[in-house]
Amino acid sequence: MKKETIKPEDLKWRCDKCGLHLVAGKVTVAYLGNRFVTDLPKCPECGRVYISEDLATGKIAEVEQLLEDK
Amino acid sequence: MEAFLPYESPDLRSVTGHTIRPGGFTLTGRAVEVCHLISGARVLDIGCGLGATVNRLKTTYGLKALGLDASIRLLHDGKDIHPSAPLTAGLAQQLPLREKSFDCVFCECVMSLLDDPGLALFEFARILKPEGWLVITDLYARRPEGVFTLQHLPLNSCLKGARSRQEIVRVVEDTGFELFLWEDHSDLLKQMAARAVFEFGSMREFWKFFAPHYDVSDLECCLGEIKPGYYLLAARKKGGVDE
Numbered sequence: 001m002k003k004e005t006i007k008p009e010d011l012k013w014r015c016d017k018c019g020l021h022l023v024a025g026k027v028t029v030a031y032l033g034n035r036f037v038t039d040l041p042k043c044p045e046c047g048r049v050y051i052s053e054d055l056a057t058g059k060i061a062e063v064e065q066l067l068e069d070k
Numbered sequence: 071m072e073a074f075l076p077y078e079s080p081d082l083r084s085v086t087g088h089t090i091r092p093g094g095f096t097l098t099g100r101a102v103e104v105c106h107l108i109s110g111a112r113v114l115d116i117g118c119g120l121g122a123t124v125n126r127l128k129t130t131y132g133l134k135a136l137g138l139d140a141s142i143r144l145l146h147d148g149k150d151i152h153p154s155a156p157l158t159a160g161l162a163q164q165l166p167l168r169e170k171s172f173d174c175v176f177c178e179c180v181m182s183l184l185d186d187p188g189l190a191l192f193e194f195a196r197i198l199k200p201e202g203w204l205v206i207t208d209l210y211a212r213r214p215e216g217v218f219t220l221q222h223l224p225l226n227s228c229l230k231g232a233r234s235r236q237e238i239v240r241v242v243e244d245t246g247f248e249l250f251l252w253e254d255h256s257d258l259l260k261q262m263a264a265r266a267v268f269e270f271g272s273m274r275e276f277w278k279f280f281a282p283h284y285d286v287s288d289l290e291c292c293l294g295e296i297k298p299g300y301y302l303l304a305a306r307k308k309g310g311v312d313e
Contacts, residue, residue, distance in 0.1 A: 036261045036268075058271075062267050066267070
């Protein structure tokens, strides 16, 4: 029952440094000494990751709370 | 109608991988190190599921590992994933194995699912050689005050079996074991929960999927009370203790 983290419109972004369209790729997310891997839009050249506002205020905000043990 | 068992669901594996527990092989490796298990040692993996741990113990550490599980579904799926892992069907409370025949019993993320952990522990003691090792990893209640409420939830989940550290250690010691080590590894549970948020959209959506007939608000409230954690316990069968 996977909820897609990556929306089609996320991949329309280009990396400002490399000029390439973002692609879905494995990203290691690290916070407070915890690490896990998930799929996020990233530049295929330099690896820079795009975090949408929805993602930041939704899943990432919830994960921060979980990892902060609140 | 068959009861829905979350740990049998392929959707859970999108969060946990084939080990179907927090941390993957992290605590398996830690336990092998703590118990100084050497190549050729006989190990029984209780609740082996798909056979991932049995395969790991054999291929990485050269151990003579055998897996046992009550879930025919998982054993069947495991045959395709780890075809050379020796797995067999059985119940932890009634092991179809000779006494004093194993050097170590692994029981990773299983005890909280058992109706009678004490009975299972007596069986583990029976099949272990004197001073043989017991390794348990599982959920526990970091705040024991909420355990009573959790126990009475109509929920089919390992969370329902989460107990306090004190109660877990007591039952292990009462069944013929001497505690060697207790380590908190709640960070692994938190990391698994973080994966669940990304896979399912939120923890609320995760609970709604795995407990569809249940009021998630009640469950969230209970979880807040008990503050679930994850532990590694290692113990040795007391020398001279028989069935």
